[in-house]
Amino acid sequence: MLRYALSRLISLGxxxxxxxxxxxxxLEIVPGDPASYMLGMNASPExxxxxxxxxxxxxxxxxxxxxxxxxxxxxDFGISYTYRVPVAEMIVDRMQVSLPLAFYALFLSTAIxxxxxxxxxxxRGSLADSGVMGVTQLxxxxxxxxxxxxxxxxxxxNLRWFSAGGFPGWDKGFWGGMKALTxxxxxLALPQxxxxxxxxxxxxxxTLGEDFIRTARAKGLTRGQxxxxxALRNALIPVLTIIGLQFSFLLAGAIIxxxxxxxxxxxxxxxxxxSQRDLIVVESVLMLLVFAVVAVTFAVDLAYxxxxxxxxxxx
Amino acid sequence: MSLLEITxxxxxxxxxxxxxxxxxxxxxxxxxxxxxxxxxxxxxxxxSVLRLLPEGAEMxxxxxxxxxxxxxxxxxxMCDLRGRTVGMIFQEPMTAxxxxxxxGDQVAETVRIHHAAxxxxxxxxxxxxxxxxxxxxxxxxxxxxxxxxxxxxxxxxVIAMAIALRPKVLIADEPTTALDVTTQAQILHLLKRLVxxxxxxxxxxxxxxxVVTGMADRLAIMKDGEVVETGGTAEVMQNLxxxxxxxxxxxxxxxxxxxxxxxxxPLLEVRNLTRRYPAGRRGMLGARRGFTAxxxxxxxxxxxxxxxxxxxxxxxxxxxxxxxxxxxAVQGGRVWIDxxxxxxxxxxxxxxxxxxxxxxxxxxxxxxPRHRVSRLVAEPFHLVRPVPTAREQRVxxxxxxxxxxxxxxxAHRYIHEFxxxxxxxIAIARAxxxxxxxxxxxxxxSALDVSIRAKILDLLADLSARYALSYLFISHDLSVVRAIxxxxxxxxxxxxxxxxxADDVFENPQHEYTRALIAASPVLESAA
Numbered sequence: 001m002l003r004y005a006l007s008r009l010i011s012l013g014x015x016x017x018x019x020x021x022x023x024x025x026x027l028e029i030v031p032g033d034p035a036s037y038m039l040g041m042n043a044s045p046e047x048x049x050x051x052x053x054x055x056x057x058x059x060x061x062x063x064x065x066x067x068x069x070x071x072x073x074x075x076d077f078g079i080s081y082t083y084r085v086p087v088a089e090m091i092v093d094r095m096q097v098s099l100p101l102a103f104y105a106l107f108l109s110t111a112i113x114x115x116x117x118x119x120x121x122x123x124r125g126s127l128a129d130s131g132v133m134g135v136t137q138l139x140x141x142x143x144x145x146x147x148x149x150x151x152x153x154x155x156x157x158n159l160r161w162f163s164a165g166g167f168p169g170w171d172k173g174f175w176g177g178m179k180a181l182t183x184x185x186x187x188l189a190l191p192q193x194x195x196x197x198x199x200x201x202x203x204x205x206x207t208l209g210e211d212f213i214r215t216a217r218a219k220g221l222t223r224g225q226x227x228x229x230x231a232l233r234n235a236l237i238p239v240l241t242i243i244g245l246q247f248s249f250l251l252a253g254a255i256i257x258x259x260x261x262x263x264x265x266x267x268x269x270x271x272x273x274x275s276q277r278d279l280i281v282v283e284s285v286l287m288l289l290v291f292a293v294v295a296v297t298f299a300v301d302l303a304y305x306x307x308x309x310x311x312x313x314x315x
Numbered sequence: 316m317s318l319l320e321i322t323x324x325x326x327x328x329x330x331x332x333x334x335x336x337x338x339x340x341x342x343x344x345x346x347x348x349x350x351x352x353x354x355x356x357x358x359x360x361x362x363s364v365l366r367l368l369p370e371g372a373e374m375x376x377x378x379x380x381x382x383x384x385x386x387x388x389x390x391x392x393m394c395d396l397r398g399r400t401v402g403m404i405f406q407e408p409m410t411a412x413x414x415x416x417x418x419g420d421q422v423a424e425t426v427r428i429h430h431a432a433x434x435x436x437x438x439x440x441x442x443x444x445x446x447x448x449x450x451x452x453x454x455x456x457x458x459x460x461x462x463x464x465x466x467x468x469x470x471x472x473v474i475a476m477a478i479a480l481r482p483k484v485l486i487a488d489e490p491t492t493a494l495d496v497t498t499q500a501q502i503l504h505l506l507k508r509l510v511x512x513x514x515x516x517x518x519x520x521x522x523x524x525x526v527v528t529g530m531a532d533r534l535a536i537m538k539d540g541e542v543v544e545t546g547g548t549a550e551v552m553q554n555l556x557x558x559x560x561x562x563x564x565x566x567x568x569x570x571x572x573x574x575x576x577x578x579x580x581p582l583l584e585v586r587n588l589t590r591r592y593p594a595g596r597r598g599m600l601g602a603r604r605g606f607t608a609x610x611x612x613x614x615x616x617x618x619x620x621x622x623x624x625x626x627x628x629x630x631x632x633x634x635x636x637x638x639x640x641x642x643x644a645v646q647g648g649r650v651w652i653d654x655x656x657x658x659x660x661x662x663x664x665x666x667x668x669x670x671x672x673x674x675x676x677x678x679x680x681x682x683x684p685r686h687r688v689s690r691l692v693a694e695p696f697h698l699v700r701p702v703p704t705a706r707e708q709r710v711x712x713x714x715x716x717x718x719x720x721x722x723x724x725x726a727h728r729y730i731h732e733f734x735x736x737x738x739x740x741i742a743i744a745r746a747x748x749x750x751x752x753x754x755x756x757x758x759x760x761s762a763l764d765v766s767i768r769a770k771i772l773d774l775l776a777d778l779s780a781r782y783a784l785s786y787l788f789i790s791h792d793l794s795v796v797r798a799i800x801x802x803x804x805x806x807x808x809x810x811x812x813x814x815x816x817a818d819d820v821f822e823n824p825q826h827e828y829t830r831a832l833i834a835a836s837p838v839l840e841s842a843a
Binding site for chain 1: 365405411412425476
């Protein structure tokens with residue numbers, strides 16, 4: 001198990017290194033000079049050159065890459081070109097919104113998907129099953145921002161239970177923050193829960209057709225017992241895979257939802273930074289997201305091994 | 316007084332009758348052999364007793380177990396009976412166990428589900444039961460997982476689960492079909508011992524007459540959902556009263572007529588062939604470990620000869636055949652076929668490859684289900700230069716299909732429209748179409764019912780005479796090898812331990828392993 005974890009860790013480090021190279025050099029070849037963008041159209045070439053020197057853009061790409069990677073390893077993400085504040089501070093600020101939002105949405109999605117998927121699988125072919133399949137099909141198809149606007153219309157504008165957007169900050173109290181994140185989390189969770197419930201259902205149905213379920217029934221287990229004791233854990237592997245992918249998506253892919261609800265999250269930060277050519281912020285946020293995705297993959301790998309004894313010895 | 320008594324059992328699935336008026340009985344301490352080919356309804360009879368029939372099944376008739384009519388029980392009462400009063404063992408030990416649960420928990424579950432026993436108590440029973448089935452706790456602790464056990468060991472765990480509560484009746488559905496002969500012999504011995512110790516009634520379902528005649532007190536022969544004959548084993552085997560029983564008996568000992576074709580002229584020479592798998596590196600940090608699947612194998616196969624290759628699963632038979640076909644990279648040795656030679660490290664040229672074709676065990680799995688038979692059978696033409704015209708190919712396909720006893724018009728159909736035996740005929744047609752010198756038959760008749768197997772063996776004998784074909788016949792079934800092969804090789808752990816004329820090897824085995832294999836093979840006593 002330890003060896004398995006260690007070898008997964010090494011490949012995690014390697015992925016990060018490759019990703020940092022791709023992120024950095026891809027942004028190198030993208031047109032648009034931060035210095036001239038910051039100074040506007042009328043700046044003289046001399047002023048631009050001076051600013052480039054000040055930002056350290058006049059040195060070679062490789063040197064800057066090494067400096068950037070070295071800085072990140074020591075926790076120094078550099079200074080934002082646009083706002084002149086440390087990037088690390090900006091990211092920490094935004095993470096306080098994005099991370100709880102992602103966890104909140106993931107929690108909702110799993111809390112809905114597991115019981116619904118299990119319920120549908122145990123009543124295969126029934127009206128309930130068809131109903132679940134129909135509703136989740138709709139859930140997958142509906143765009144989350146449209147659903148978000150619907151939520152705002154109903155719960156914020158008509159019922160006035162929630163505010164339509166914005167984030168008060170955690171220092172105004174935990175529940176206030178959670179309340180502000182509720183509608184966005186629901187909007188994010190709906191399509192995710194639909195996908196997850198469908199995966200859960202089909203994984204369970206596959207497992208229920210396995211020989212060992214028949215063996216369990218021959219021992220005297222009822223259908224429900226066989227499902228809970230034997231099928232569920234075996235169905236967990238594909239479900240874990242999807243949960244891992246969903247968390248990464250929730251963290252990085254919430255840009256539109258953050259915009260609908262005016263949430264100061266990572267998605268909006270990177271969106272603004274791109275339009276302002278604040279490359280150092282873009283690079284750092286991208287790296288952070290890559291790190292999050294890789295870390296989640298690592299966690300999912302460990303979860304696989306916890307579920308499946310066959311993986312513990314390999315690896 | 317019978318323990319389990321099935322009377323006039325009718326079962327239909329979605330309106331299609333699968334069992335008609337089935338009656339049979341098992342007494343305490345008695346072994347009833349239920350024999351039939353696939354689709355005869357033997358498994359359906361077993362599942363009816365447990366009331367675990369597939370969805371859409373309807374059941375009429377009576378199944379009495381110790382005076383209780385099972386057909387009238389509620390599902391709740393059946394759950395209570397299953398595992399406690401009736402135990403069941405299935406065919407596939409590899410998939411019959413939950414891969415994520417250790418064997419102790421799985422055996423203990425039978426106890427815990429029926430008694431309000433605590434975990435410790437249930438585990439103690441599990442340990443004792445595993446000891447009873449021959450898995451001693453020092454070598455096989457309760458914490459083992461199924462993937463750490465061999466097929467035979469897993470089957471012992473399945474048996475332990477079924478007998479943990481000492482049920483009155485045990486149903487075993489093809490319990491040894493997926494196992495090697497030596498393992499099969501051990502499992503059959505174990506079942507007999509358990510029946511004697513516990514006084515259970517055992518309903519032993521199998522397609523293999525030889526397996527069951529050695530141990531059953533009584534037989535029930537099934538065909539097309541009906542019991543065609545029942546009676547004491549000796550009586551049934553003596554009289555072979557019903558024509559189907561007689562046909563079954565004859566088919567399982569079938570000896571195809573073949574002309575001794577061995578010309579003495581070498582067709583295939585294999586010298587010092589070695590296949591090592593470098594794999595087995597345990598993770599990125601682990602050390603590399605090698606595994607030698609075929610070790611320094613040499614033999615010669617003559618024109619017109621049928622050479623048998625026997626051995627248990629994992630001995631390297633299939634790897635050897637794949638190496639000969641050029642499908643495995645070999646680390647040493649050479650293969651010489653009909654004038655051309657391939658050294659280790661060289662790719663096999665198409666001209667040589669065209670001299671050999673292969674037929675595998677699972678005909679369905681070896682065909683692309685989306686292609687028509689015409690395209691499937693014509694596949695080997697890519698080895699031939701110049702490639703025949705479409706018209707020539709059509710003619711050749713029709714001819715090959717007729718050669719194997721099908722019709723030229725079958726070329727337009729899809730593979731799912733054929734039965735198992737017909738699919739194997741199509742596989743032979745595909746092998747035959749470019750007129751190879753050698754056909755490798757890798758367990759080619761192992762999945763077939765005895766009556767179909769007999770017909771395919773006849774077909775092979777006929778084709779070898781007509782087209783001067785040689786066969787390399789790979790099988791774990793010694794009786795089939797003996798029936799069709801001139802010479803036989805015995806393989807163990809990657810090495811050929813014995814080879815010689817089939818009769819000599821079987822009558823007078825020299826190697827200890829050959830003797831063990833022969834002793835373990837069930838023999839059908841010829842009674843009539």
